[in-house]
Amino acid sequence: MIWKATLAFALLASLTLIGCNSQKASGYQPKPSKKAEVKPVEPGKEATLFPMAEGNQWTFEVEAAGRTDEITLKVISISPMEGGIKARLEFTSGTQVIDKQAWEITSNGIFQLSAGNPEVTFSPRQTAVPFPIEVGKKFAWKGTALLPIGQAGPSSHKNEVQAWQLVDSGIGRVTALPIQTYAEFMAKVDGQDVPATMASTTYWSPGIGLVRYVQRIAVGNATSGQTLRLKSYVVK
Secondary structure (H helix, E strand, O other), X not given: OOOOOOOEOOOOOOOOOOOOOOOOOOOOOOOOOOOOOOOOOOOOOHHHHOOOOOOOEEEEEEEEOOEEEEEXXXXXXXXXXXXXXXXXXXXXXXXXXXXXXXXXXXXXXXXXXXXXXXXXXXXXXXEEEEOOOOOOOEEEEEEEEEOOOOOEEEEEEEEEEOOOEEEEXXXXXXXXXXXXXXXXXXXXXXXXXXXXXXXXEEEEEOOOEEEEEEEEEEEOOEEEEEEEEEEEEEOO
């Protein structure tokens, strides 16, 4: 999966405990604050991992290359298709569109069709989340797409569905499903093909969408990375 965003940052949410005075009122027993619990998505509601409605948007804090920024992902349009829906989305930084994407959601999963500006079509489409959700499930992809370094070309991916977990975000701690991806591809550096790899984890939260994305890239001996952390969202 490709999130062609340039910058990102992560905030750690903190838990506040309720204290009590040494002189307690008669019959009063202070109760500790409730701990967040992992709440996986209900069967049949897997599509809520990426809520698709025109106008839905997610704002992220981003960190990359020692820089920080804020970017927004917005659903521009929705169109019905046989067995599901197709959505067009845009990443913006301020007023600038930095990435255009197309997605499909069907009973079989969440799929990415394209990314980039100009847009690059993925052939075949990439599976982001397979349905039904099975922790430990492994799935692979091989084809042509927008590479993590911004070039278009062939790559191969190995993916695994990880266990549900609580994830810190700018909106607090939320339940999320991590999808780990390891990709191999060739990068053009000074006109030469150089072996490259990408390792990433995408965290999806029911009823919210993408809450965190961590990516690390190695091109030859050079490495880089970026992290997106959800700051706010609007979902219809």
